[in-house]
Amino acid sequence: MMGQPPQQVFLVPLLLGTDGSxxxxxxxxxxxxxxxxxxxxxxxxxxxxxxxMMDYFELLTDVPDEELEEFRRELAAESVNPMLLxxxxxxxxxxxxxxxxxxxxxxxxxxxxxxxxxxxxxxxxVAISFEEFWLEASPRAVSEAxxxxxMEEAIVVRGRDLRTGKVDLTVSIPFxxxxxxxxxxxxxxxxxxxxxxxxxxxxxxxxxxxxNENIHDGTMIKVGKRRFxxxxxxxxxx
Amino acid sequence: MSKGELSxxxxxxxxxxxxxxxxxxxxxxxxxxxxxxxxxPSCTDIHLGHAVGLRKLRQFQELGHxxxxxxxxxxxxxxxxxxxxxxxxxxxxxxxxxxxxxxxxQFFKVVDRERxxxxxxxxxxxxxxxGAVIRLTSRFTVAQMLAREDFAKxxxxxxxxxxxxxxxxxxxxxxxxLSRPMWSLAAPTRSSTAWWVGSCSR
Numbered sequence: 001m002m003g004q005p006p007q008q009v010f011l012v013p014l015l016l017g018t019d020g021s022x023x024x025x026x027x028x029x030x031x032x033x034x035x036x037x038x039x040x041x042x043x044x045x046x047x048x049x050x051x052x053m054m055d056y057f058e059l060l061t062d063v064p065d066e067e068l069e070e071f072r073r074e075l076a077a078e079s080v081n082p083m084l085l086x087x088x089x090x091x092x093x094x095x096x097x098x099x100x101x102x103x104x105x106x107x108x109x110x111x112x113x114x115x116x117x118x119x120x121x122x123x124x125x126v127a128i129s130f131e132e133f134w135l136e137a138s139p140r141a142v143s144e145a146x147x148x149x150x151m152e153e154a155i156v157v158r159g160r161d162l163r164t165g166k167v168d169l170t171v172s173i174p175f176x177x178x179x180x181x182x183x184x185x186x187x188x189x190x191x192x193x194x195x196x197x198x199x200x201x202x203x204x205x206x207x208x209x210x211x212n213e214n215i216h217d218g219t220m221i222k223v224g225k226r227r228f229x230x231x232x233x234x235x236x237x238x
Numbered sequence: 239m240s241k242g243e244l245s246x247x248x249x250x251x252x253x254x255x256x257x258x259x260x261x262x263x264x265x266x267x268x269x270x271x272x273x274x275x276x277x278x279p280s281c282t283d284i285h286l287g288h289a290v291g292l293r294k295l296r297q298f299q300e301l302g303h304x305x306x307x308x309x310x311x312x313x314x315x316x317x318x319x320x321x322x323x324x325x326x327x328x329x330x331x332x333x334x335x336x337x338x339x340x341x342x343x344q345f346f347k348v349v350d351r352e353r354x355x356x357x358x359x360x361x362x363x364x365x366x367x368x369g370a371v372i373r374l375t376s377r378f379t380v381a382q383m384l385a386r387e388d389f390a391k392x393x394x395x396x397x398x399x400x401x402x403x404x405x406x407x408x409x410x411x412x413x414x415x416l417s418r419p420m421w422s423l424a425a426p427t428r429s430s431t432a433w434w435v436g437s438c439s440r
Contacts, residue, residue: 008264009256010273012294015287024287031285034344059251059290093286097347 015059018044020052038098042106043114043226045090050075050082053089061092114225123220126180127234130167130217133179134158153186153211161216167233168216173198173205176215180231182223197224239265239301247297251290265301273298276308276359277345279337280329284344292348305354307345309338312363374412383408 014023017030024031032044048056054075057068074080087107094103113120137156157170174189177198183189190210192198198205199222200213217233239247244265248255255261264271273295284292295305311334329337342356383389389396389407396404 006260007274008261009254010261010294011253011255012251012291013253015290017287024285026281026283026285031287033283033285034289034347035283056286060286060293065246065250 013059016052016055018048018052020049034097038094038102038106039109039120041097042090042094042103042110045093046086046110046114048086050086053082053086056093057085057089061089061096063088063092113228119220119222119228120226123228123230125230125232126182127232128180129234130158130169131235134169164216166217167235168214170212170214172211173200173213174210176213177221177223180229182221182227182229192223198222243301247294247301251294271298271303272306273303274306274308276310277341278310278314279334279341280314282337282340284341284347289348292345295349299350299353303353305349307342307349307354307356309356309358311335311338311358312360315360375408378408378412383411386411 016022017024017028018032019028019030022028022030032041036044045056054068054072057063057071071080071085075082075085087110090110091103091107094106109120112118134156137154153172153175155172159168159170160166161168173193174183174186177183177189178186183192189198190207193205193210194207196204196206198210199220200215201219205213215231217231219231221229221231223229244262247265248258248262275291275295299305311331314329314334314337315331316328346354384396386407399407
């Protein structure tokens, strides 16, 4: 205001979002919140492109400039695996907003789940009643057939595993994933299946097998690199 | 402060300083500076993009400078009074306070609470009376207002607008003008985010 000493304006650069093309913003969905739990934060940093990595190092860590220069030289000469540097970045960031211990644990979890493809320590369980699922699906299949949609997709067959004697379901995976809320739409599921990104009990689901997969109590479903769900049959006696 | 420290502070992760020589001179006086940072409590979440600026504030604090966090509670409660913008809803005082609390909890994960003074914009604007409003409007002309984009491309034409809508649109540049000395650019511009650094008057 009038009569005050002049003020200086200090401007910092905008950080690009995880997509690497637009500024990080909540409305664009390409952001990493500083309140996110360590595992998510670590995994999301690991998902950024190699090209974006040095920007993040510069703007979000205290790693000295000389060291960053060395990283750039090594990357240009391809004498270092970019993944190793990105893990360092993810550790630095998680340490800052959580702790060094949390960063180590998040890294171990990342190595186990993403790099070795194993199931994470804690898998979210989805409890569904197989009985209700089957009962509910049948009229849907009929109505979809009447409305001219692809009825095949909604057919659920209830059966019994001859070896264990437990009830199981034979389902179309796009329908099933959509039903349990693991994907936004059936077409998203189909796209992921075509990319080879969906596994049921450790077997990759293909476009050919997708309409006819077996789900039983304890089935492990994996979508993409980090989304795991364990299916639990909520019916008491099967 | 060493050359290395100065360069880290003013070069690394900095888009622009206006005026850099003046800021260097201020830093060289050794006096504690005040850095003013504002935020709009219609949102609550801080992401890594915001953290770039907050980390800078923290670096200044580690050199003994003070941060003033300005909570834009008054403007958040007014929202967009024309009701056209969905991104600027009108919030109740309780909502604004809850948002601000959530924002500050995250803000102080990066910025040192001990070296921060929190001020509420309403402490200042809440006392604005009709006399002050008239003195403020005397700084602007009708032509200046009509030249603004809001009116230039607006339908209906300005002359047919209901008076409350007209004054609401006029109040925006006035609030911005008023806020100039104390309010940093809470909304990021295209290329960078900014805040003001003033010298400590004490």
